[in-house]
Amino acid sequence: MIQFLQQMINGLSIGSVYALMAVGYSLVYSIMNFSNFAHGGIIMLGAYFGFFFLTLFNWPFAVAFLGAAICAAALAVLVERVAYKPLRMRNAPFLYFIISAMGASMFIENFVIATIGPTFKTYPAVFSREPFRLGPLFIGRLDTMMFVISAICLAALIYFIDFTKMGKAIQATAFNPRASALMGINTDLIVITVFAIGGFLAGIAGVLFGMKYTVYPQIGFITIKSFIAAVFGGLGSLPGAVIGSVILGILETLISGYFSSQFRDLISFSLLIIILVFRPIGLMGKSTEEKA
Amino acid sequence: MLKVENLHVYYGGIHALKGIDISVEKGEIVTIIGANGAGKSTLLNTISGLVRSREGRIIFKGSLLRPVPHHIVMKGICQVPEGRLVFANLTVKDNLLLGAYLRKDKKGIKKDLEKVYELFPRLAERQKQLAGTLSGGEQQMLAMGRGLMSDPELMLLDEPSLGLAPILVDTIFAVIQDIKKIGKTILLVEQNAYKALSTADRAYVLEQGKIVKAGKAADLIEDPTIQESYLGQKAEAGDRKSEVGF
Numbered sequence: 001m002i003q004f005l006q007q008m009i010n011g012l013s014i015g016s017v018y019a020l021m022a023v024g025y026s027l028v029y030s031i032m033n034f035s036n037f038a039h040g041g042i043i044m045l046g047a048y049f050g051f052f053f054l055t056l057f058n059w060p061f062a063v064a065f066l067g068a069a070i071c072a073a074a075l076a077v078l079v080e081r082v083a084y085k086p087l088r089m090r091n092a093p094f095l096y097f098i099i100s101a102m103g104a105s106m107f108i109e110n111f112v113i114a115t116i117g118p119t120f121k122t123y124p125a126v127f128s129r130e131p132f133r134l135g136p137l138f139i140g141r142l143d144t145m146m147f148v149i150s151a152i153c154l155a156a157l158i159y160f161i162d163f164t165k166m167g168k169a170i171q172a173t174a175f176n177p178r179a180s181a182l183m184g185i186n187t188d189l190i191v192i193t194v195f196a197i198g199g200f201l202a203g204i205a206g207v208l209f210g211m212k213y214t215v216y217p218q219i220g221f222i223t224i225k226s227f228i229a230a231v232f233g234g235l236g237s238l239p240g241a242v243i244g245s246v247i248l249g250i251l252e253t254l255i256s257g258y259f260s261s262q263f264r265d266l267i268s269f270s271l272l273i274i275i276l277v278f279r280p281i282g283l284m285g286k287s288t289e290e291k292a
Numbered sequence: 293m294l295k296v297e298n299l300h301v302y303y304g305g306i307h308a309l310k311g312i313d314i315s316v317e318k319g320e321i322v323t324i325i326g327a328n329g330a331g332k333s334t335l336l337n338t339i340s341g342l343v344r345s346r347e348g349r350i351i352f353k354g355s356l357l358r359p360v361p362h363h364i365v366m367k368g369i370c371q372v373p374e375g376r377l378v379f380a381n382l383t384v385k386d387n388l389l390l391g392a393y394l395r396k397d398k399k400g401i402k403k404d405l406e407k408v409y410e411l412f413p414r415l416a417e418r419q420k421q422l423a424g425t426l427s428g429g430e431q432q433m434l435a436m437g438r439g440l441m442s443d444p445e446l447m448l449l450d451e452p453s454l455g456l457a458p459i460l461v462d463t464i465f466a467v468i469q470d471i472k473k474i475g476k477t478i479l480l481v482e483q484n485a486y487k488a489l490s491t492a493d494r495a496y497v498l499e500q501g502k503i504v505k506a507g508k509a510a511d512l513i514e515d516p517t518i519q520e521s522y523l524g525q526k527a528e529a530g531d532r533k534s535e536v537g538f
Binding site: 165168169171172174175176178179180181182183184185186187 | 340341342361362365366370371373377378379380381382386389390391393394438442
């Protein structure tokens with residue numbers, strides 16, 4: 001029982017970071033109906049920004065953290081301008097967007113390998129490794145912070161989408177870009193906003209991930225897990241992305257805890273295939289077409 | 293108020309509009325009638341900036357319109373699109389408020405919201421409901437109310453009666469008269485030529501991307517060629533069962 005609770009806590013913590021990444025996939029999907037595979041690259045860059053701000057510039061943690069998020073947001077918008085906007089302007093088929101996304105993703109990864117190098121970088125210890133104790137349970141300080149920061153960001157995002165004018169305009173554009181344009185909504189600005197938000201959260205997730213593990217150019221690959229979570233929850237749905245991520249996080253830690261961590265990724269990817277075959281709309285998704 | 297001059301639009305290799313000239317004066321209801329595929333919606337979408345023209349000019353209140361949808365809404369032209377396109381995932385009230393997206397005058401927005409509820413009491417009853425749960429007729433009312441919320445000077449109505457039961461068609465055309473009375477100018481595109489001509493002041497007949505006839509609506513409704521080509525289908529169109537709602 002205690003081991004189970006311990007795994008649940010770990011799962012919740014990793015699941016909440018998956019959620020930060022998954023909402024980025026979902027937001028872009030909801031507006032543009034394709035999966036932005038360059039998102040993983042942005043998460044990786046966020047992790048590097050945080051690392052360099054802390055080690056080279058010796059910025060205080062909070063400043064480095066925010067700086068990484070802002071830089072990641074700017075780069076996400078840059079990717080949109082360079083890789084997707086020209087396609088949007090001529091109403092290119094979805095497949096072109098996906099290919100362009102994969103190209104951008106490979107470019108980012110190889111750019112980092114060529115400039116920074118392929119080696120692993122370890123974040124300086126910002127938090128003490130000493131965990132909190134809650135009765136028989138150990139709760140890591142970093143895990144706690146991962147959960148708290150993710151939860152705050154997600155709550156802020158959901159408030160923004162559901163209760164502000166811009167948020168409603170994003171929902172309207174997700175439903176029908178044409179009708180939104182006829183209401184005077186600048187849909188290009190909506191696209192920029194969505195990429196900026198996704199990138200900002202990706203930067204935060206990247207720093208948290210980098211601190212938990214290490215930073216290396218292929219870290220973006222891990223973020224495929226958050227893509228699985230987004231598909232599981234239903235692409236295009238924010239609550240779906242959050243719920244899917246938390247379930248996936250808990251599932252993964254339970255599997256590595258009770259069986260072996262070798263099985264973890266096997267099960268995650270099996271989950272992806274099972275969902276795509278039997279329930280492509282996910283838990284609460286918006287439509288079934290063009291899932292990849 | 294609105295002047296379209298020598299407008300040419302192409303879809304790929306298809307020449308959809310072949311030199312259109314029309315004008316709309318303040319306070320008028322002008323209708324464009326024509327068969328499916330004649331280019332009626334293309335014309336409205338070009339005025340709204342959704343479709344680019346290759347040649348020609350669109351002048352609104354003396355200045356050239358930039359073909360950018362949100363600029364055009366800002367200038368005071370609002371389109372109520374074909375098929376209504378309400379935001380089904382949002383409430384009726386949110387839909388209406390999105391119509392006022394570019395406006396900053398909170399008081400004016402509130403006043404116009406009340407005006408819309410007065411015009412469409414059904415929407416007031418259902419303001420907290422998701423727009424997707426409304427019937428076809430209610431969605432058309434919502435789409436028109438949403439359009440009014442931008443406080444436009446010129447409203448472009450694209451097939452407002454499409455797919456509605458005959459009794460609702462009458463309601464919608466009565467509302468179009470009401471909208472005129474509150475001082476809006478209307479450019480109406482319709483397949484229901486009889487209804488459109490009975491409601492409008494002036495009319496244009498569009499055939500295969502060209503204006504083939506223009507004049508007072510009251511005269512065109514008596515025109516034998518119009519009666520044969522467009523009004524003969526009136527009974528048939530009116531009898532057609534509604535596809536959406538009720």
